[in-house]
Amino acid sequence: MYSILLLADLGLMNTLFMSIIFLVIIWYLKWRRSRQHLYEAAKKVGLTDCQKELPILGHSLYYVGDAERIMRNLHYVSSKSSATPVGFWLAHRLFFCLNTPEQMEAVLSSPKCLEKDDLYRFSKPLGGNGLFSLDVKTWKVHRKLIMPSLNQRILDKFVDVFVERSNVLINDVLSKKVGELFDVEESITVTSLEIITQTAMGMKCADSESIRVLFERITRAFEILYMRMFNVHLHFDFIFNLTKLSNEQKYIVDFFKNFIRSVYYEKKEEFLQKKEKVEEAQIDECKQRKVFLDHLIEVSQLTDEEIINEVQTFMIGGSDTSATVVSFVLICLGIFPEYQQKVYDEIVDVVGLERNFECTDIPKLKYLEKFVKETMRLFPIGPFIIRKVTEDMEVDGHVLPKDSGLFLCIFTIHRNEKYYPNPMKFDPERFSPEEIAKRHPYAYLPFSAGPRNCIGMKFGMIEVKTIVATVARRYFIETSFKSVEDVRLKQSFILKSCLSFPIKLTERVAS
Numbered sequence: 001m002y003s004i005l006l007l008a009d010l011g012l013m014n015t016l017f018m019s020i021i022f023l024v025i026i027w028y029l030k031w032r033r034s035r036q037h038l039y040e041a042a043k044k045v046g047l048t049d050c051q052k053e054l055p056i057l058g059h060s061l062y063y064v065g066d067a068e069r070i071m072r073n074l075h076y077v078s079s080k081s082s083a084t085p086v087g088f089w090l091a092h093r094l095f096f097c098l099n100t101p102e103q104m105e106a107v108l109s110s111p112k113c114l115e116k117d118d119l120y121r122f123s124k125p126l127g128g129n130g131l132f133s134l135d136v137k138t139w140k141v142h143r144k145l146i147m148p149s150l151n152q153r154i155l156d157k158f159v160d161v162f163v164e165r166s167n168v169l170i171n172d173v174l175s176k177k178v179g180e181l182f183d184v185e186e187s188i189t190v191t192s193l194e195i196i197t198q199t200a201m202g203m204k205c206a207d208s209e210s211i212r213v214l215f216e217r218i219t220r221a222f223e224i225l226y227m228r229m230f231n232v233h234l235h236f237d238f239i240f241n242l243t244k245l246s247n248e249q250k251y252i253v254d255f256f257k258n259f260i261r262s263v264y265y266e267k268k269e270e271f272l273q274k275k276e277k278v279e280e281a282q283i284d285e286c287k288q289r290k291v292f293l294d295h296l297i298e299v300s301q302l303t304d305e306e307i308i309n310e311v312q313t314f315m316i317g318g319s320d321t322s323a324t325v326v327s328f329v330l331i332c333l334g335i336f337p338e339y340q341q342k343v344y345d346e347i348v349d350v351v352g353l354e355r356n357f358e359c360t361d362i363p364k365l366k367y368l369e370k371f372v373k374e375t376m377r378l379f380p381i382g383p384f385i386i387r388k389v390t391e392d393m394e395v396d397g398h399v400l401p402k403d404s405g406l407f408l409c410i411f412t413i414h415r416n417e418k419y420y421p422n423p424m425k426f427d428p429e430r431f432s433p434e435e436i437a438k439r440h441p442y443a444y445l446p447f448s449a450g451p452r453n454c455i456g457m458k459f460g461m462i463e464v465k466t467i468v469a470t471v472a473r474r475y476f477i478e479t480s481f482k483s484v485e486d487v488r489l490k491q492s493f494i495l496k497s498c499l500s501f502p503i504k505l506t507e508r509v510a511s
């Protein structure tokens with residue numbers, strides 16, 4: 001009797017097991033069929049031959065590793081392919097590398113490629129669900145609301161903050177490092193974080209130590225998120241959540257978000273109280289410096305959480321970016337003393353040696369601007385940006401199918417002989433008006449381009465020029481790097497130097 005029951009049980013188990021296998025096979029075949037357009041496009045366009053395509057994993061093993069390897073291999077794949085797109089599989093996702101200005105123009109100006117790729121979803125915990133990663137429908141509304149908060153009049157008022165923090169940088173921080181070789185990135189990022197905290201949230205940081213802690217945590221969170229993007233097994237939440245990285249990320253993000261939340265609710269309270277008084281007294285609000293957060297509270301079309309996310313995006317998008325550009329510029333000034341002299345002479349001509357920089361001085365620093373642009377050509381901090389195709393589109397006679405991802409290989413274009421003869425030669429004159437006019441406008445994309453370009457482009461450029469001019473007027477800069485080629489690179493979400501940013505400062509004697 002007992003063995004009959006056992007046999008019946010086994011029969012039931014077998015049937016159940018077979019049914020599950022059957023359902024999985026049906027699901028898999030359906031899933032394959034829904035992706036037929038991707039397989040066909042991959043075949044037609046052609047896949048990279050840098051690594052053999054493996055079942056399930058595709059070409060993902062080629063990108064497993066540290067940030068330097070990821071950067072090197074992406075550059076290799078994109079520069080090896082000729083002028084046509086080349087595809088690769090990251091597990092089940094199909095990507096194409098694009099590497100000509102014509103392809104960039106087609107993609108960046110198309111409404112079919114405004115969506116950020118799914119790989120960027122890992123940036124949301126740190127960067128917030130703001131402009132950078134929002135879905136297109138919400139992004140359009142937010143971008144329109146936010147644009148006026150960065151108009152020229154507001155930016156001009158921010159220059160006082162840039163100048164004040166740059167002065168603190170040279171007087172209180174860099175003055176203690178004179179004569180020694182040190183990594184300048186941390187000091188510059190702290191300055192940049194102070195600037196964005198003051199201009200985005202209106203919060204003056206009395207305590208540089210807490211900003212330093214914030215800097216260290218944000219740097220670590222960047223590393224974690226980039227590791228997650230390219231290590232396919234960490235894409236699955238259930239695996240990532242089992243790792244120590246997940247706890248570390250949660251701790252950092254909670255710390256950062258709570259900091260923004262507390263400032264936000266304080267400001268909102270202040271705003272509600274002030275609103276009553278303003279209605280009574282009609283105070284001239286132009287006399288006050290309105291910051292990004294004030295603007296978002298005032299337009300009052302976004303929810304509390306939406307505003308907190310946008311502030312988070314600005315804090316991240318507006319600090320490490322500018323700071324890294326400044327760090328690369330200082331390194332390049334150190335490598336090329338003859339150009340540094342020209343930068344210095346121009347600063348002295350325009351501003352002199354004593355007085356503070358003013359907003360009207362910054363556009364007059366034309367040679368400095370060329371120098372910064374040439375630095376961003378060789379070191380674009382967004383070397384490979386990733387978009388998602390939301391409708392089939394044709395590029396260079398190839399159909400790039402819906403749901404594929406596009407790597408826009410800006411770094412590869414910036415270092416391509418065809419657009420920049422002798423590309424590794426550092427030459428600020430490439431950015432004289434005559435030379436710019438000779439090039440395709442999409443051959444230079446440090447801030448990306450099209451409707452979803454960097455919204456902080458002007459802010460970033462003025463900030464970078466102000467910090468660099470303040471440092472270069474006071475100090476002569478040297479570095480241990482001898483050439484551009486010495487600067488080994490990695491992509492840690494944004495482009496970084498593997499060997500940090502070592503510089504040595506000598507106080508200039510006023511001549």
Ligand code: HEM
Pocket residue numbers: 131132133143313314317318319321322325381382385386446447448449451452453454455456457459460461464
């Ligand atoms: C020199 C410094 C900077 C550089 C080189 C830079 C570069 C970039 C790049 C390459 C993108 C990606 C665009 C794309 O995916 O197509 C971007 C987006 C963005 N940047 Fe910047 N950025 C800088 C400074 C700033 C600053 C100072 C802010 C804020 C004040 C900022 C805020 C943003 C935001 C919010 C986005 C997302 C825009 C959108 O999707 O609508 N950036 N930036």
